[in-house]
Amino acid sequence: MNIFQALIRRELSMFFQGPTGFIIISAVLFLIGLGFLVVLYGLNGEATPMPVTQIFYETYFFWLILLLITPVITMRSFAMERASGTYESLMTAPIGDWQVVLSKFTGALLFYMILWAPLLACSIVVRFYVGESAVLGFGTMFTTSMGILMIGSLYVSIGCFASALTQNQAVAAVSSFAIGAALFFTGFFSYFSGDRTDFFSKLSRHISLSNHMESFTRGILDLGAIIFFLSLTSLFLYLTHKVVESRRWK
Amino acid sequence: MIEVENLTKHYGQHVALDGITFSVGHGEVVGFLGPNGAGKSTTMRILTTFLAATSGSVHIGGKCVFEQPNQVRNLIGYMPENNPLPIDLRVRDYLGFRAQLKHLSKSIARKRVDEVAKQCGISDVANRYIGQLSRGYRQRVGMADALLANPELIILDEPTSGLDPNQTRSVRSLIRKLAGKHTILISSHILSEIEMTCDRVIILHEGKLLASGEMNKLISKSHLAVVTEIRASLIDVKNWASELALENSEFIEQKNGYVRCKFSGTKNNDLREEIFATVNERGWELRELSQHTPSLEDLFVSLTNGKEGNR
Numbered sequence: 001m002n003i004f005q006a007l008i009r010r011e012l013s014m015f016f017q018g019p020t021g022f023i024i025i026s027a028v029l030f031l032i033g034l035g036f037l038v039v040l041y042g043l044n045g046e047a048t049p050m051p052v053t054q055i056f057y058e059t060y061f062f063w064l065i066l067l068l069i070t071p072v073i074t075m076r077s078f079a080m081e082r083a084s085g086t087y088e089s090l091m092t093a094p095i096g097d098w099q100v101v102l103s104k105f106t107g108a109l110l111f112y113m114i115l116w117a118p119l120l121a122c123s124i125v126v127r128f129y130v131g132e133s134a135v136l137g138f139g140t141m142f143t144t145s146m147g148i149l150m151i152g153s154l155y156v157s158i159g160c161f162a163s164a165l166t167q168n169q170a171v172a173a174v175s176s177f178a179i180g181a182a183l184f185f186t187g188f189f190s191y192f193s194g195d196r197t198d199f200f201s202k203l204s205r206h207i208s209l210s211n212h213m214e215s216f217t218r219g220i221l222d223l224g225a226i227i228f229f230l231s232l233t234s235l236f237l238y239l240t241h242k243v244v245e246s247r248r249w250k
Numbered sequence: 251m252i253e254v255e256n257l258t259k260h261y262g263q264h265v266a267l268d269g270i271t272f273s274v275g276h277g278e279v280v281g282f283l284g285p286n287g288a289g290k291s292t293t294m295r296i297l298t299t300f301l302a303a304t305s306g307s308v309h310i311g312g313k314c315v316f317e318q319p320n321q322v323r324n325l326i327g328y329m330p331e332n333n334p335l336p337i338d339l340r341v342r343d344y345l346g347f348r349a350q351l352k353h354l355s356k357s358i359a360r361k362r363v364d365e366v367a368k369q370c371g372i373s374d375v376a377n378r379y380i381g382q383l384s385r386g387y388r389q390r391v392g393m394a395d396a397l398l399a400n401p402e403l404i405i406l407d408e409p410t411s412g413l414d415p416n417q418t419r420s421v422r423s424l425i426r427k428l429a430g431k432h433t434i435l436i437s438s439h440i441l442s443e444i445e446m447t448c449d450r451v452i453i454l455h456e457g458k459l460l461a462s463g464e465m466n467k468l469i470s471k472s473h474l475a476v477v478t479e480i481r482a483s484l485i486d487v488k489n490w491a492s493e494l495a496l497e498n499s500e501f502i503e504q505k506n507g508y509v510r511c512k513f514s515g516t517k518n519n520d521l522r523e524e525i526f527a528t529v530n531e532r533g534w535e536l537r538e539l540s541q542h543t544p545s546l547e548d549l550f551v552s553l554t555n556g557k558e559g560n561r
Contacts, residue, residue: 006350017338085334087394092298092330093351117409248302248316 003095004103011107014076024072028065029114035061036122050103051137053123054217063210065115066155067180068160073111075173077104078244082167096125097244104202105153105160112152116145143148147216150229151209155180157236164243184209251276251403251433252297257306259292259457266292266458269306274450276402279429281444282437284454288528290437291331293454294407297435300327311402324353327396327432331407333389337381341372341391344380352399366394370424386417387410393424404428405435410443422447441550453553460553468549475514475542476521481507481535494528496521508537 015021039055049151056062067108081087090100123141161168162176187208190201212225252274258549259267267289274280282290287446295301296308299319308315312323334342342363349359367373370390375383380391389409409425410418428434437442444451444465451468453460461468480487484501487509491499500512513521522539529536 003351006347013392014338015518016338026349085330085332085337086336087334088295088300088330088332089328089348089349092323092328093348094320094353095351096320133369247300248319 004099007095007099007103007106008110009079011104012110014080014107015073015111020076021246024069024111025115025133028069028079029118031061031065032116032118032122035059036119040126051140051217051219053140054214056119057144057213057217061222063184066151067177067184069115070112070152070155070159070180071162071176073172074108074156074163074176076163077132079167079169079172083169091224091244091247097241099239101160101164101241101244105157108156108160109153111148113149113164116148116152119148120145137219140217143216143219144223146221147213147225150216150226151213153233154229154236157233157240158183161236161240164240183207187211251278251486252435253307253309254293254297255307257293257296257308258304259289259296259301260304266457267296267303270304270454270459272452272459272462274433274435277430277433277448279425279448280436281436281448281451282453282454283439283441283444284437287456288454289457290454290543291407294328294331294435294437298326298405299323305330310449320360325401326405327399327401327403329392329396333392333409334409335380335391337379339458340377340379341367341383342376344391345394345467348395349398354399355405356451356503362398362400366397369397369427370394371420384420386413386420389413389417389421390424393421397428401432403433403435407437408439410438410440418443451459453550461549475512475548477510477512477538477540477542478525478529478536479504479508479510479538480536481537482509482532483507484509486532487511490532494524503512510538 015024036057038059038061042055078087081090091097120141156181159172159176160181163172165175166172186204187210189204190208190211207228212222212228215222215225251270254273255271257267257270258265270289270293282293284290292301296303297310297315298520299315299322302316310322313321313323313325339347345363345366346359349362356361359398364373367376370393372390372394373388378499380388383391393406393409396406406425410421412433413421422443425434425436436444436447449464451465452461452462482490484503487501491501491511491513496513498514502510504510520541526536526539
């Protein structure tokens with residue numbers, strides 16, 4: 001456990017020792033602020049049938065942050081260590097491959113959650129001025145955070161996998177963006193397929209990230225969605241572990 | 251301490267290591283010698299569990315490198331080639347981080363970090379960022395990391411590459427200080443360095459093991475050379491040499507009618523007396539007569555020569 005903590009602390013310190021972490025935080029802060037502004041303009045005295053979190057989520061800023069920022073967070077995790085060679089001293093220390101994979105994943109996920117903290121502040125401001133708990137209950141805020149965590153863990157695990165495959169950070173970022181975008185847009189087809197019951201329509205409905213995410217923002221903890229995100233995250237972590245392990249295959 | 255048997259490593263079509271067998275005993279300081287691309291780093295990466303081998307077996311301290319990698323890692327302090335370090339950390343923080351990875355408890359870790367920093371002469375830069383350090387200091391940070399857990403076996407891949415002569419000397423003296431307390435494996439393509447620091451040498455060339463053994467024995471196995479300068483005509487000297495049945499002779503005409511002769515490939519007995527007596531008999535003048543003990547360099551050249559271009 002001690003080692004795991006040390007590894008995670010090292011992962012997080014990599015963001016904050018240089019400018020990288022702060023640049024990412026500023027970019028996300030800007031996007032969240034802009035998104036929030038759009039929501040507030042839309043509301044501007046009008047009554048709304050849905051929670052504010054859901055409105056925010058339906059602006060494209062949420063997906064922009066998810067699709068664009070997570071590859072930037074995770075592109076360094078393995079690729080940078082490989083390129084600089086520190087990977088070799090890391091992997092010859094008496095620690096297991098799983099410890100390395102999970103610490104890199106957890107470190108990136110923690111940083112990702114830090115990025116979303118300003119959204120919480122925005123929500124509190126709205127709640128304070130509106131004064132109606134129906135608009136933004138604590139329950140909704142909690143489930144929305146859960147949703148952000150769930151979808152984030154999936155995208156961070158994709159990023160770790162892409163980063164483990166290469167020693168070039170740009171390649172890592174582009175390939176994790178490609179996988180993430182493919183997953184997102186495949187789910188998009190469910191909008192067009194309507195109620196059709198052919199295999200592809202069913203599939204696209206099943207992997208539709210926006211459908212899964214929507215229930216979280218409405219204040220519902222959807223067990224199916226949680227299982228969906230957790231199983232895909234585990235799959236990508238497993239693949240990452242296989243890639244890390246592969247250097248020792250005969 | 252190290253038992254390597256029939257170790258083979260292929261990278262696709264390329265054969266990096268071809269059936270290498272050697273062993274290293276407790277407390278030995280062994281030099282791994284070979285030109286670039288001989289397979290030194292590959293061997294070290296396999297010993298340190300970073301890479302797997304295509305075939306063969308490696309045991310360190312009785313533990314199999316492929317089956318029990320973590321037990322093996324606990325026995326080893328390793329400095330990889332080019333000594334990669336994170337530049338964004340302070341020396342003390344980096345060593346503290348590494349100590350935690352090596353299962354040292356907090357209090358012991360703090361003590362060990364101070365000890366190895368002192369041992370490697372980096373106490374005065376302990377609070378500086380690694381990125382700001384000169385190459386010589388960085389090299390010593392890498393060695394301090396290798397020493398942290400007080401491992402039985404220390405493996406250093408080209409510890410002096412890229413250092414200036416003063417830095418090289420200080421790294422070398424550090425290695426000599428460590429000898430006796432640890433088993434040490436160093437790789438280098440600098441012969442004098444191995445000659446100065448190691449008891450034993452293992453010579454690799456294009457993935458094959460050319461020689462392995464104690465330095466003195468290996469060197470004495472290769473042939474002595476005698477050099478002499480005689481004032482006589484070239485033809486006379488050649489005739490004289492063939493009478494004496496001296497092999498592998500080279501003759502170079504010098505100014506003032508002298509001929510410089512080099513006889514290598516002679517047997518182990520000393521030829522100087524015989525040469526002096528026969529030259530004296532003929533009434534030639536003699537201004538030099540010396541026997542050259544072959545250096546590691548001669549050994550290396552004689553072993554690797556003519557094997558170039560086999561790839």
